[in-house]
Structure formats: structure tokens, C-alpha cells
Amino acid sequence: MAIAMKIASQISKSSWIRKMFEEGERLRQEFGADKIYDFTLGNPDVEPPESFSRELLELAQNPLPGMHRYMNNAGYAETRSAVAEKISKDAGFAVPAGNIIMTCGAGGALNVVLKTILNPGEEVIILAPYFVEYKFYIDNHGGVPVEVWTNRDTFQLDIDAIEKVITAKTRAIIICSPNNPTGVIYPAESLKRLGDVLGKIHKRNGHLIYVISDEPYARIAFDGQQVPNIFPLVESSIIVTSHSKDLALPGERIGYLAANPRMATAGQFMEGAVFSNRVLGFVNAPALMQRLVAKLQDESVDIAAYQAKRDLLVNELSGMGFSIVKPNGAFYLFPKSPLVDDIEFVKLAQKFHILLVPGAGFGAPGFFRIAYCFDIDMIERSLPAWRALAKEVGLKG
Numbered sequence: 001m002a003i004a005m006k007i008a009s010q011i012s013k014s015s016w017i018r019k020m021f022e023e024g025e026r027l028r029q030e031f032g033a034d035k036i037y038d039f040t041l042g043n044p045d046v047e048p049p050e051s052f053s054r055e056l057l058e059l060a061q062n063p064l065p066g067m068h069r070y071m072n073n074a075g076y077a078e079t080r081s082a083v084a085e086k087i088s089k090d091a092g093f094a095v096p097a098g099n100i101i102m103t104c105g106a107g108g109a110l111n112v113v114l115k116t117i118l119n120p121g122e123e124v125i126i127l128a129p130y131f132v133e134y135k136f137y138i139d140n141h142g143g144v145p146v147e148v149w150t151n152r153d154t155f156q157l158d159i160d161a162i163e164k165v166i167t168a169k170t171r172a173i174i175i176c177s178p179n180n181p182t183g184v185i186y187p188a189e190s191l192k193r194l195g196d197v198l199g200k201i202h203k204r205n206g207h208l209i210y211v212i213s214d215e216p217y218a219r220i221a222f223d224g225q226q227v228p229n230i231f232p233l234v235e236s237s238i239i240v241t242s243h244s245k246d247l248a249l250p251g252e253r254i255g256y257l258a259a260n261p262r263m264a265t266a267g268q269f270m271e272g273a274v275f276s277n278r279v280l281g282f283v284n285a286p287a288l289m290q291r292l293v294a295k296l297q298d299e300s301v302d303i304a305a306y307q308a309k310r311d312l313l314v315n316e317l318s319g320m321g322f323s324i325v326k327p328n329g330a331f332y333l334f335p336k337s338p339l340v341d342d343i344e345f346v347k348l349a350q351k352f353h354i355l356l357v358p359g360a361g362f363g364a365p366g367f368f369r370i371a372y373c374f375d376i377d378m379i380e381r382s383l384p385a386w387r388a389l390a391k392e393v394g395l396k397g
């Protein structure tokens with residue numbers, strides 16, 4: 001085989017979204033794009049805020065000397081300060097710029113963190129349903145993913161279940177709030193409980209377990225909700241995030257990581273993480289994007305538009321008989337599959353020209369994911385097809 005067996009095997013396990021995308025392309029060619037209702041990809045179809053283009057133009061017309069050169073591997077001081085100022089506001093205490101590293105998206109940040117902290121064979125707890133790339137990122141750095149379910153009725157943290165899977169080899173827990181794929185936000189009380197459990201373990205035997213808080217959807221919260229900042233709640237926490245979703249810049253690969261200054265080991269962690277950013281080959285986050293996002297820390301795409309799409313889909317699909325936990329943020333729904341086999345249900349949906357991802361793709365069989373980061377017209381046009389699909393599986397429709 002021309003490629004490593006492990007990669008070949010991982011490709012076959014990770015291909016749900018890709019499979020759906022390919023099926024979508026086939027159906028679009030056969031029936032025309034306007035007849036296919038594709039809810040598979042979490043690729044925002046909105047444009048970045050207007051301020052982004054304004055700043056980009058300003059920079060192009062008034063270039064700074066040396067603005068395309070290498071820099072400190074952690075990023076520009078000005079950008080790290082802007083990010084630190086925003087996080088300090090959210091956390092309620094000072095987070096120094098030295099605790100920030102600009103990264104190639106949240107995916108880049110996750111890889112930097114995992115490379116920095118993992119010894120071979122150490123375990124990282126991931127919470128089903130989860131963003132499937134976590135497993136591959138953990139494996140990239142010699143770690144072992146340990147899956148544990150969130151509460152199956154609410155998708156909230158099940159701290160007792162997490163406690164039960166902690167072993168002497170546990171190095172980290174990855175959480176994601178607002179969550180992909182469920183859209184739920186973890187409230188401050190449950191994050192604090194998690195922090196207390198880990199704090200006790202640390203005190204008891206010096207075993208440090210990091211909470212890696214993956215937050216690319218943190219600015220996409222509905223009904224006036226605020227996503228609690230993890231730093232005051234969990235001492236051993238590291239934020240990883242990006243502007244892929246909140247500024248609609250996924251192709252630009254710009255994000256950052258931030259280490260909680262209350263963590264005694266933050267200095268050593270940062271030294272390791274700057275080195276990892278370099279030797280993973282990222283070297284530094286894209287220079288031009290760093291200049292731009294430094295000016296956009298309080299901006300985001302139109303959250304009300306996402307909320308309107310959530311409301312439309314939750315109301316319509318619940319009315320048809322689908323069982324859905326109403327999400328508080330991000331742009332996903334994760335309803336129960338009306339058929340026991342979620343893969344069978346997703347295949348059936350294709351017959352109605354609706355493209356979905358099975359829960360199995362998120363370590364959570366028995367559910368399916370809808371991404372609704374698409375034009376509201378497409379969502380409205382899809383409703384008769386949803387009704388017919390609901391009837392076909394014995395729901396009200």
C-alpha cells in the first residue's frame with residue numbers, strides 16, 4: 001500500500017461527512033442544485049462582517065513595513081494583546097498577552113496543545129457526541145481517546161460518568177461549548193463542578209488533568225445567553241478557538257490558544273506550546289489575518305440570522321414529530337433518529353433529497369446532525385421534503 005495502513009484505516013472511519021458531500025454532488029448533478037437540501041457541512045455560507053473587508057482594504061492600501069515576514073512563533077504582540085484583553089473581560093481577571101498563542105485555526109490549536117502535553121499512551125477523555133477529528137488529533141500525538149457520553153436526554157456534562165473513566169493515565173478532557181454537534185452550552189455550575197473534581201484530584205496526588213475548552217462557536221449564542229468563560233471555573237484550563245465561525249473565516253486558518261494564568265504550570269506549558277507551534281510546521285499563524293483579527297475581537301457575524309434559522313427548524317421539525325434538544329448556540333441540531341439505525345435513516349432521507357450526517361459520525365449512533373449555516377430560503381424550500389420524510393418513518397409529518 002502506498003500510504004500508511006493507519007491513515008488508510010482512519011480515512012475509512014472518518015468519511016461520513018465526505019461520503020455525504022460526494023452523494024450530494026451526485027444528486028445535484030442529477031436533479032439540479034435547487035432540488036437538493038444539503039445540511040451536511042459546517043461551512044458558514046455568510047460573509048465576514050463588513051469591518052473585515054474595510055480593515056483588509058486599509059492594510060492593502062497602507063502596508064506596514066515587513067508585514068509578510070516571520071515573527072515570534074506565538075504571533076504579533078499587538079494581536080496577542082487584543083485577544084488577551086477580550087479574554088480578560090470575559091474571565092473577569094487579567095490574562096496576560098504572554099498566555100496567548102495565535103494558531104492556524106482551532107484545529108491547529110488543538111494539535112499544538114495535544115503535542116505539548118501528551119506522553120505516549122496517555123488518555124484524553126472526549127464526550128459523545130463529539131467532533132470526530134478529536135480522535136485523530138489525539139492519535140497524532142500518541143494519545144488514546146477515551147469516550148464517555150454526555151447526558152443522553154440533555155447532552156449536558158455527566159460529571160459522575162467523567163469521574164468514573166479518569167485513570168492514572170488521564171492527561172486531559174476535551175469539552176466543546178456551544179457544542180458541535182448538539183448546540184448545547186454548558187452552564188457555569190457544571191463547569192465549576194468539573195473544575196472542583198479535577199482540583200481535588202490534583203490536590204490529593206499531584207495529578208494534573210487539563211480541560212481543553214474548544215470554543216469556536218463561543219460568540220454564536222442565542223436568546224441573549226452568554227457562554228461562561230472557563231478560566232474562573234476550571235483552574236487547569238486551556239482555551240482553543242478560531243475565527244472560522246464567528247467571523248466566517250474558515251479558509252483563512254486563524255485562531256488562538258490561551259492558557260489559564262491561574263494554572264501554576266502555565267509558563268512551562270506556554271514555552272512548550274510555542275515550540276510545538278513551530279515544529280508542527282505551522283511556524284506561526286497567517287500574518288495578514290493576525291493583523292486583521294486584532295481589530296475585530298468584539299465583532300461577529302449576524303447571530304440573529306442563525307437564531308432565526310434555529311427557531312424555524314426546531315419549530316417545524318418538532319411539529320412534524322422529530323425529537324430535538326433545543327440548542328442554545330452554534331449552528332447545529334442533533335435530533336433523535338426516528339429509525340433505530342441512524343445510517344439507514346440518513347440513507348432514506350437522501351431519497352427525499354435531504355442530506356444529513358448520521359450520529360455514528362460523532363460517536364453517537366441513534367441520532368443525526370443537521371447543520372443550518374445555510375440560506376434560509378433553502379431551509380424553507382426543504383420543509384415539504386422533511387414532512388414527506390417524517391410521514392415515511394411513521395411520524396406526524
Ligand SMILES: Cc1ncc(COP(=O)(O)O)c(C=O)c1O
Nearest residue numbers: 105106107108131176180242244
Ligand atoms: C468543535 C470544533 N472544533 C474545532 C473545529 C476546527 O475549526 P477550525 O476551522 O478553526 O480549525 C471545528 C470545525 O468545524 C469544530 O466544529
